[in-house]
Amino acid sequence: VVPGGRDAEKKLGFKSGSMSVGARAMQEGGAFGKWSREQVELFCVDHLLQVEIQCNEEAIIIDFVFPTTNVGNTGFGEDAELGITGTEAVMQILREIIIGFKWEEDALGRSKSSFRSAHEGLQKNLEGMTTELIMETMTGQDERFLSIDVDTVNAVTLDDAKNAVMSQLSPSELEVSVVGDFDLPVVLEMLRYYIGTVPADTNSEYRTKIPDNIMEGTMPTLSLPGKRLDLELVDSDPRAVAYVAGSAPNLWGYLPDGSTLAERLLKEDKKASDYDKQRRSHPLFSNAVLSLISEITNRRLFSNVRERKQLTYDANFSLTGFERLKGGWFLVTVTASKEKAEAALEACKETIDALRTTSKISQDNIESAKRVVINRHEGELRTARYWAEMMSGLQQESIPLKGPLAITDFNAVVEAITTKDLQMSLSCFGFEESDLYTAIGQTVLPEGYVPPEDDIVPTAPMVGMQRGGALH
Template sequence: TGGRRMTEHGISQMELQRCLSALLSDSEQLAAQGDRMTNQDQLQYLMENVACDHTFMDAMQTHQATQLVTAGLTVEEVNGVAAELCRHIAYFGKEGEPMPSSVVACAPSGVDVTADAVVRALEDAAAQDVAASEETVVPPTLVPADKLASMVAERKPSLSDADDTGGMGVVCKKLDNGVKVNYRTCQSESQRAHLRVTVPCGRAAEKGFAEGSMAVGARAMQDGGAMLGWTREQVELFCVDHLVVAEIACNEEFLFLEFVFPTNKVSNEPDDVSGMEGVFQVVHGLIADFKWEEDALERAKQAFVQTHEQVSKSLEAAAAEHLLDGMCGGDARYLSIPGEKVEALTLDQVRSAVTSRLTTDNIELSVSGDFDPSELERLVTSYIGTIPATSRGGDRAPESIPGPLPGAVRDLFLRVPDSDERAVAYVAGTAPNRWGFLASGEQALDTQPLKAPNPAKRLLAEFSGGGGGGRGGGR
């Protein structure tokens, strides 16, 4: 149906403009990084051009050529090429139309799929009437300037004085609502930056909540996106237009909100914001005004059900699961989530689990990239500092897991049917979690304080063989 719609209706002028803006911005960034490409990347680029009989150009020449080509590109030309590319599937079975060279269908065992059934499905799809896609109005900014000014005037956010830590160039600050901020300028990638929001919790914090609620809730945020009065589609297209790549994930110890983005302005529209400001608008919306949606939760559930089914069929995953089950005393927080537990989760349960930890006193925001520090601090103060202060409250010590297994049951064996005769072995042991807590609840640095003034330099010296420490090896 999508191919038929593209063939008959194509894309709109607005969609083409968005694609061209993103293409030119991406090309501009590649041109800015041209003199920093590694020899390996340059060689691969050269070999690809030779293999495709293309003209080899440096990054700036490529950008200039891209500008020349896109300047005269029309929506009619694009739709004409798209229609030709899709004709073999859009008009499948019609006399005189091109046919696919082959049709490949893949189905799980037990499902009977015949060639006739596949052909009938393609013919039925080609016979359906399709309408043009509805135009989605993409906002140039998620937070209008007057609303931002009003929030700043009302809450008067502020950043603490800078603290340059350990001679590594990392600046650490703290907003008056409790959010901790770290940043470091790095010009290895021109006009690019990476932002990570770290929330200490993860699946380890699911005790007291429904099993799997933290992990599934994080995935529901990833599959959702409605915020600040905008729909999920509008926010997604806003991110696409500003070349923002976002990922929300949850592991055993942390909830992550990660963003890779351009620090410059992507388009020439006067009301448009830069990629960096766009990211801070998204972060503001995720923390302060995120809309939880049932359809996003259903998509998240489907993903986790499939993941759990795959664990038992993978030699590596099944062995790791068996090992964790033994080490953690069957603690469900560290194992894959059974399908029936996933299906039983409600929107209120996952929302309650995630928002209980997504409080300003429990959030750390870190940024590294090619940006102006003063501009970054302005955006942090305006968008993150205006989030109302919230607190977790209660005991902050994480729930621990049982200690090591008795010696007699430490060697675990599991047989998993596999297509080849092979084996996998894991060796594991106890260690403090990344929060620094041991299984007893004590903090690791309280029992074994670091003696070196700069642990990073000491570790670097040991691993390089210059610190007098031993080096381990393995297979």
């Protein structure tokens, strides 16, 4: 993981889109030193390596999936020789990405083609277009959080992409998290040999003057009151989608002003006991609170909007989940028929408001949510990816609350949270009616559209009109 991403692209003054397009170009390329892309691809295939390089709002992430056993064996019979392990193969690839990567025009071309296709596909996607509209409005057109349009992609040159990405690949900024079934001393020695020997000044020629607050990213402040948005997409398939969005803390409870959810509770709860203060001071407290609120809100939406009012078959509450950027937003997504979209939107707003007022969080709500959150956590602990995600950022000063206690104390912190904690925490969300951003996207038929004959349903005759009566 390399902290920075599209946030650093903006702060360091690189051309818009260059970080994302560059990361994809690195994925599409793969020539190192004296080896061509085809040779490197064959090496990855022989050693069963999967490599994915992506850029998000906060970081450039290089994901490797690999076997820890010996692969790429050579020879036959008595002449057979064991190849290196998949772990060592990954270390070799990672070292070359840092010190010997070759930037190629054809790889940049494939990267641009991928982004152009994605953006053109977005223009035909009702959900994607409506989400983009609400994000544009909420963030004030902040390009860090929006898709990259075709003109922006076309303007990125090979030098733009290269300078943006390589400026981030400084050895002192890299964080490597390795999870798997292997011998720890052996892997540590590989890390020392392949990564630890990378010269400290590698890629220093690409480094720009770094602002002091480069890692202190924040979300744009939402302008209030919120807005109602509508979007129409020409399509012959009638459907609609509705969104309710507003401000929320980031994954660790940080708000745009730098304060945390836990700090607000400690300040507002004048009757808090010493035990309450101790619980709320735990680094994982805010994270656990947000997980429980998300689970409870999803259950309420399902119960009210789908089961009781039968307005939709899918209603979902999600949080942005930023770790380094302070602040975030929540997003309620509802798919419905065009006739029921407005009612579904109002039902979602009603459900959110009820959490704060008429139907507050109960003990039953919190107990069932705790079971789900803890069971999900324990289930995902069986996967290497989940461990890697939990470990990622432990060493970053820009994520101060993420540390070993976030892993070791997870169950205890979740179990200790009370209904009062959750109810008070709702004040950190933009759940007020005036704070909400809402949007409805729906399709409209093309002008002059005539449905094909297969789509025309003949009118059924009235009961008893057919020969033989109603039971014919």
